[in-house]
Amino acid sequence: MKGALAFEWTKLWTVRSTPWSLFAAALLTAGVAAVVGVSAQASAENGFDTARPAPHTVADALTLGQLAVVVTATLAVTGEYASGSIRTTLHSVPARGRMLIGKAAVVTGVLGAAGLCLSAIGTASAAPLMGETGSFTAADAVGSALGTAAYLAGLALLATGLGTVLRSAAGTITAMIMLLMAVPQLTQIAGIDWLETVGDFLPSAAGVVLMTQDTDPYGTGPAALVLAAWGLAALTGGYVTLRRRDA
Amino acid sequence: MSGLSLEIAPGKVTGFLGPNGAGKSTTMRMITGLDAPSAGSATIGGRPYTAIRHPLREVGALLDARAAHPGRTARAHLLGLARSNGIAADRVAEVLELAGLTAVAGRRVGSFSLGMSQRLGIAAALIGDPAVLLFDEPVNGLDPDGVRWIRDLVRSLAAEGRTVLLSSHLMSEMQETADHLVVLGRGHLIADAPFGEVIGRSSLNAIRVRSPHAELLHRHLLGLGMAVESKEAEEIIVTGGSPAEIGDLAFRHGIPLHELSPRRATLEEAYMELTADSVEYGKREGI
Known part of the structure; x- marks a missing residue:
């Protein structure tokens, strides 16, 4: 397993797409968090109650920033199929389960760490612009950072599993955009109760709970379980595909 | 497969x-x-x-x-x-x-x-x-x-x-x-x-024999079960025999030989022969 982890770590950091995607995620998070912060402050000056801890703006910022993160995880898998290097990978680590767990562990770990950084970046970007409106405690900052890390780690598992099933970057990223952005909208606008309940259990809803330390519709513990379930389901699908289809 | x-x-x-x-x-x-x-x-x-x-x-x-x-x-x-x-x-x-x-x-x-x-x-x-x-x-x-x-x-x-x-x-x-x-x-x-065996089994391994009495030699070789092909008046191409067998046979019958040169099939020739068989007869195991 040590070899498989070292292998995946080396592969992740020796292609340009990884640092560039993470850099893009940082820029998007900083930019959107700043806009959200300015907007909250302006509304507050006009008498609306928009006070919220500055770290919570990261949840809004990541609606866009998460796409760059998803791209990182997706390319770690589909880049192998596109280039044919999956054959080299499976020559080196032929046990399918070990290869997939190694890849998922490295991608999840890196993106979880990226979540901590993005939370700090978003907070640092929004807080000075929000003033009193965005005042927060150390507990807010830590909770939000851990929640962001957990959410992005969950997305990493999801994208790794889905990428292994679909084997194409375009297909995987499209499916992820549908799941993270389109489906949540649809479940809300229809105004059907059971559909809204379904919407509560989508990864993005669980992510918002985690990033804002919310208690509605459920707390952070159940939210982490919901995300883990999505990630494990995708990873299981990936494992079955790896075992059944020739590389 | x-x-x-x-x-x-x-x-x-x-x-x-x-x-x-x-x-x-x-x-x-x-x-x-x-x-x-x-x-x-x-x-x-x-x-x-x-x-x-x-x-x-x-x-x-x-x-x-x-x-x-x-x-x-x-x-x-x-x-x-x-x-x-x-x-x-x-x-x-x-x-x-x-x-x-x-x-x-x-x-x-x-x-x-x-x-x-x-x-x-x-x-x-x-x-x-x-x-x-x-x-x-x-x-x-x-x-x-x-x-x-x-x-x-x-x-x-x-x-x-x-x-x-x-x-x-x-x-x-x-x-x-x-x-x-x-x-x-x-x-x-x-x-x-082994490489040598694949080449050796090729029908294109042949021996060129030149003799003023090629026709006489031709008949004696056929008698030994070798395949013989006449090229020119004084030249025949023999397959299925060794230079030693042909030389000894010629000596016993007092036939003078002017040339006795084996020619080995190339891998390409042996290969074409083998795979042509596989296409013609479909399944065939061994050689």
Whole structure:
């Protein structure tokens, strides 16, 4: 397993797409968090109650920033199929389960760490612009950072599993955009109760709970379980595909 | 693929031949666990490839030159492989040197020519110093220097006692390199024999005999069951006999000989004959 982890770590950091995607995620998070912060402050000056801890703006910022993160995880898998290097990978680590767990562990770990950084970046970007409106405690900052890390780690598992099933970057990223952005909208606008309940259990809803330390519709513990379930389901699908289809 | 049963021996270069689509690459993919056989098994030292803990240390494979991420440098590609199998990182510089890629080690693989990619694939196959090597069409895209390099490398790897399975479309290349031949046709085994034996079985091995009494000799040879073909008034082509038998026969009958020259079939001729059979008669086992 040590070899498989070292292998995946080396592969992740020796292609340009990884640092560039993470850099893009940082820029998007900083930019959107700043806009959200300015907007909250302006509304507050006009008498609306928009006070919220500055770290919570990261949840809004990541609606866009998460796409760059998803791209990182997706390319770690589909880049192998596109280039044919999956054959080299499976020559080196032929046990399918070990290869997939190694890849998922490295991608999840890196993106979880990226979540901590993005939370700090978003907070640092929004807080000075929000003033009193965005005042927060150390507990807010830590909770939000851990929640962001957990959410992005969950997305990493999801994208790794889905990428292994679909084997194409375009297909995987499209499916992820549908799941993270389109489906949540649809479940809300229809105004059907059971559909809204379904919407509560989508990864993005669980992510918002985690990033804002919310208690509605459920707390952070159940939210982490919901995300883990999505990630494990995708990873299981990936494992079955790896075992059944020739590389 | 059906009914293919092979054992590849160490210390020799086993040439793997067959028309396009005969199943050469598929066989190699099955050996390394990329494709699963619908029945039967492919094992290395008695174990399936997927059960080997550090496979790069036991089996090196070049199945497809384009099997590296184009955005990664050659050195990074090899470093990843080394780490995956617990191989010392020093080995990366060694195989880069061996493959003649030291000068371009820091370049991205996407900028490599086919020949350079082949060299990188060979460096990757050798990184774990494995006892078994599988090379699928290694000389594709290589310049004459590269072709010669591969030939010498493959010969020296076998001389070190390694097991080498080499497929190639280039008959002249195989003639220079292989000790043992495995010929596939339409997923069936057509031949599995030492190089000399495959050539020896060809009907194109013939002996040219020139004699002023060629006609008389012709009749005596037919009597011994050899196949004889008249070329010119004083020349016949004999198959199915040895120069010694023909010479002795001529001596017994007092027939003077002006020439007695054996001509060996080339691998290409022997191969064409074998695979023509496989196409004509479909399934045929052995030779």
